[in-house]
Amino acid sequence: MRSIRRTVAAAALAGGIALTGLAQTAQAESGSAHGALAAYQGRTIDLAKGWQGAEACAVFAADDIRCYATTAAADKATGYRASTDPLRQNARAGAASIPACANGWVCLYQYSHGGGRRMIFNDDYWDDLDNYGFDNRTSSWRNNQKKGDRAWLAQYRGGKGTQINLSAPGYAATLGSFDNKASSVQG
Numbered sequence: 001m002r003s004i005r006r007t008v009a010a011a012a013l014a015g016g017i018a019l020t021g022l023a024q025t026a027q028a029e030s031g032s033a034h035g036a037l038a039a040y041q042g043r044t045i046d047l048a049k050g051w052q053g054a055e056a057c058a059v060f061a062a063d064d065i066r067c068y069a070t071t072a073a074a075d076k077a078t079g080y081r082a083s084t085d086p087l088r089q090n091a092r093a094g095a096a097s098i099p100a101c102a103n104g105w106v107c108l109y110q111y112s113h114g115g116g117r118r119m120i121f122n123d124d125y126w127d128d129l130d131n132y133g134f135d136n137r138t139s140s141w142r143n144n145q146k147k148g149d150r151a152w153l154a155q156y157r158g159g160k161g162t163q164i165n166l167s168a169p170g171y172a173a174t175l176g177s178f179d180n181k182a183s184s185v186q187g
Helices: 002-014 071-078 086-097
Strands: 037-040 043-046 056-061 064-068 106-109 118-121 126-128 140-143 151-154 163-166 170-172 184-186
Touching: 056 071, 064 071, 071 118, 140 151
Parallel strands: 037 064, 056 118
Antiparallel strands: 037 043, 056 064, 106 118, 106 140, 126 184, 140 170, 151 163, 151 184
């Protein structure tokens, strides 16, 4: 099924057909010609080759990845509202320092304290971050899924190597010795 989607994507791109709403695959296999394809500003981009100005990308499904020029646009698309954010409500005084991440999603941030580009996931399979141009680029995370719903970061592709648990609801402003060492995520 995955190879059929890649064939369709290659034919569509070669034929000059504009793909506007959907990316064709989110899990490019090792050695393939491209990484995850995402919809961004009316065109399809290969995230492994660069984000082309995008600041946030959300994986809605394996074949539906969307990128946004601003994190505010990503927040709107994923349904984030600061007024109903449980971590921000519980933190009160430090609420402004907690980065946005919509209910039901796992967010990875390029820099500590939720800074930089953001990758947003809500699936339960291992995603290899090199497909998204995010390999070894995670410095903080937030799991805004329901209590007890775990996510994981792993040192190598496919969930292999050292893993860290991203408990929900939770947030880590820094990753300490695991900073910029994640190559896959399950969330």
